[in-house]
Amino acid sequence: MIITVRSITFYLFTFLFFFSPSLASEHDHKYEPDEHVILWVNKVGPYYNPQETYNYFILPFCHPDGHIEHRWGGLGEVLGGNELIDSQLDIKFKKNVDKTVVCELKLDASKATQFKDAIENSYWFEFFIDDLPLWGFVGEYRFDKNGENPKHMLYTNKNLIIKYNGNQIIHVNMTQDGAKPVEDGRVYELTYTVTWIPTDISFAKRFEVYLDYPFFEHQIHWFSIFNSFMMVIFLTGLVSMILMRTLRNDYAKYAREDDDLESLERDVSEECGWKLVHGDVFRPPRSLSLLSAFVGTGAQLAALIFLVIILAIVGMLYTGRGAIITTFIVCYALTSFIAGYVGGGMYSRNGGKNWIKSTVLTASLFPFLCFGIGFLLNIVAIFYGSLAAIPFGTMVVVFIIWAFISFPLALLGTVVGRNWNGAPNNPCRVKTIPRPIPEKKWYLTPTIISLMGGLLPFGSIFIEMYFVFTSFWNYKVYYVYGFMLLVFMILIIVTICVTIVGTYFLLNAENYHWQWTSFFSAASTAIYVYLYAIYYYRVKTKMTGLFQTSFYFGYTMMFCLGLGILCGAVGHLGSNLFVRRIYRNIKCD
Template sequence: MHADFRIVSSRLLALFGAISSVQAFYIPGWSIKSYVDNETIPLEVNKVYSDNSQLQYAYYDLPFICPPTGQKHGGYASGRSVSLNLGEVLRGDRIMTSDYDLFMGQDTECQYLCNRQVDRRGIKRAQELVENGYVAEWIVDNLPGATSFVTVDKTHKYYAAGFKMGYKDYSSVTGKPQYFINNHLTLVLRWRKAPGRAGENGGKVIVGFEVYTKSIEAGHRDSTGCPQDVHSDTDGMELYIAPNNTHLASQYPHSSYLPADDDVDDGSTVTIPYSYAVYFREDDRVEWSKRWDLYFNNQEESTSIHWLAIVNSLVISGLLTAVVVMILAKTVTGDGRRSVKDGSLEEGKIKPKAKKPRTGNRSPREKSNGLLDQKTDPDLDHDTSSDEEFVEDITGWKLLHGDVFRAPSYAGFLAPLIGSGTQLVFMTTGLLILSTLGILNPSFRGGFVSVGMGLFVFAGVFSGYFSGRIYKTFNGKDWRRNTLMTALLFPGLLFSTIFILNLFVWAQASSTALPFGTLVGLIALWLLIQLPLVYCGSWFGYHRSNSYEHPTKTNSIARQVPEKPWYTRSIYNILFAGLIPFAVIFIELLFVFQSIWQDKSGYYYVFGFLSVVSLVCIVTVVEVTIVATYIQLCAENYHWWWQSVFIGSGSAVWIFMYCVWFYWTKLHIQGFISGMLFFSYSLLACAVYGLLTGTVGFLTAYAFVRRIYGAIKAD
């Protein structure tokens, strides 16, 4: 037996290892691009973002950056917007062609770009971005420009997407802060021979895009605009315009208060020169299919932590599984069937039954047919009107057979929620499967959100079906009203919240704000595609499918629920039951949060680990719901419908508290708008997660209750 256990364990570990190793899988020939010598390589600029803010800005919208000239580079005029998918738009991407010239295999020591005249407001804007640590994202061959780092032991190199726009220093004389702009960039493109026939014809593929920054003062440049000596230490290009006190005094002659210089447009400007260099370096150590690994190489050192999360999840789930097996063994094969054999339940009614005689010596007064003389036997109670004549084991949850399937309060609200929850379950399952298989990978920019939106819209069929069938089970009559609630309630709340938050982002002129055309497109997806799908599914679920059958009949008069013990009250149930699934996923949550809130240009890449932990989390929600529902029924409380939803979604409360902890301890977000966006989107995400797990809890409790009461009636 021990040998079999070792074999099974080794196979499970091998399976988990295989799942976690598919993160670098790419669809061959789908997105690979090769270049020949002297062929133009487009460089696209995207946006700037920061770990200290939730606001992102389009690169060409910045007032201190060289604007596009409109000249053609590689067949495309600079400043042309690149078509984006829905996911890219939602994540704040604004990709445009640039004026940078890159030719495969041709090194450029220095290339002048432009001189940018910047006024006081532009300088102030640049200082704010440098102060908040903003980095810029450029793209070459679908790879983001990266800052290169080396591990402490100098054995591994890894990338951090983006490059700093400037840096902050302090004056050695005054001690005041000084801000410098990185106005000379060195671009290093690493390449290797293309695979297959393209490589035989001289094709090369790009496997790395590194950006090295430097700030060089305007006075250290020659007549061409290039630095006189790139490699020497020179003064940086400071973002500073000397105050014009004469101009201020003339504008405010009778005032003792003079406004700050950057609040007054006095015509003063500073010229910022921009230049760049390009180098191509061959690198045979990196395969094209694994070129994204460098962006995650530093994170792969945490693999042991991911395995710890899986072991933690399996231990907790294993303990719960043992408890659930005991409950099922007790209810289905024990208490339930004993009640059936005793004839205590029949068609939802309790039948009186005389008690068996006590053990001991039989009375000599025994008839020839072997029956005791009930009139003279002193060992037999014959008071048939006593309560003791009812079967002794009809207690606890079995007493609720006539009320346990009574339609819940606000049933017309519960059915649409469960329908929307099944929609989320389908979408999440599809995303995890596609990501684990490698179909959704970093090279598919914005693909995770785009595919998720498509799956959500398509899953409207399942949403309508389950909502309509559950509504029919609750004896609902107005199925069209239920259909509209299913199609409009949850998606409407989701869209309204995002729209209101979008107004605040619009006011900040951030690229994170959704364009008007995108909002119209989302409304069209919602009302013109999802609504008809929900209608079709609801019609089929209500008219073409039978309602769910219940094993016992419902009494005409509701049973009074006794006073609840403290541990069965809703708030304690939700918190205690939600803590267990949270304990399963909290280790992995740290990596997910870092990917979303800190590494805004990156992606959560270990979907193999996340899929395993998510699966164990769902199993844990199922088991916790079974245990909590059984305890509630044993307390003779038949109001389990809504309670099962709250039990299943209980971990969402703990996740939101984890968000608060993450905000105060891990993030350095500054500003009211950024803080509001963080907590609003965190609350929205927790609500979506809670609806998903709450639906799983409801379906689990429904199946469990039908099973145990069906076992009573089975024989």
């Protein structure tokens, strides 16, 4: 595909001005009587495979005459696998249309086979009128009175029901009838009707009909929030009561007067646990540049998720095609400064010298991991000829956003972080010779602590994961972002508390390699989410085929990578504050 300057300019224009309401649609949603209303046909595909979608005219429906008008709605819409085409049906505002023939469709053997395969695989399609979606099935199976001899029935008539208030369209619906057997050589008249009905529903509430209130506001959803909230209280109380009490007793030993020499010598001879590793606990971790990149990226993702949730609550982004995706990309680029600042400051505080390497890793680690997964999925989508395949022009636009916005901001953040937050300020001096780590029981090893650390954070988001997965994989519009914000904050608090407890146990085992352990302890939450995704795929969905399976586990892997990096960074930063706090109050020399 040849990319022209004009096409790139168009994509950038769409990207930069996406949030302008006047450019989010082709008009201001106001119509004059008898003004033409466009019915856009979008995509078609197997109902149980949400990502396996194709151009509507991959099936031998009636094609528009002459020039086919496409509508490109922006970066997020393209990445979401949408391709709107003008159906050229004669629909005018407030003007009813009796049954009208669109075209005569004659099926040959090839076309009949296409429709039969589509009906067998429960193919559905999506239309849009005034940015409001319509859905329907291509056809259905019908059996005789004895439940035998199934026939492939093709719907030939579409009844469009449009409700309006004043000069605005409020609600659209579609029913289908005229089902006829799919037979080779048969001629069908494809028809449609349009009925306009006035309503008193306001334009601001027109999208509420697509929201499944009973599902998302079910009692179990409220109960899950309460359960997670109680977990937060329990964990914060546990950290405050047990750890602080233990540490207070340890501090008391160091606060005694030096004249009690005999008592002091006895305490020193009995000293054990976390106090013995004060000369090694601030030793720079292995692969410092990689850990700094992970922590910086995780801090960026935490800020990104918080910002996107707030924008979704305020701006109701779920009402627009691709709005969430576009918002995510824009906010990711703009929050890259945070990644550079946190990662660069951490790298410099620990004595890192090659800050260019750290910057490149921080700016490119997560995007390139996602790009690698997305590249493989794109090959599958291209092989199948699906709309899920990302056009080359869109890839160029995304790369331009990364190269000219995200990377420079990460570089700026690294420079600022090195100068403002990069000075070493360890409470204890690092000894020249590393202290040997003694053998401990199996449950105090870094591996076990890391694996156990993700259980409680996963438990705090378990119910919400069900609602998120269901909305993404089962055609439900997720709109309860207030719930998501609460669960996200609970996840952050639970992750910090659990990681602090795990770090304390590790240091008490005289193991000073807490940096990577604290990261993996929190990041292991993503492992349990991925295991839950496998269970959800097998039990809660009816997905089939290489295409949908690869997209399901590929998208889930992207999500879990982001979640793992986010939680790992939060856990590490929380443990870092905890470690500095406890070693600041002891006599290290």
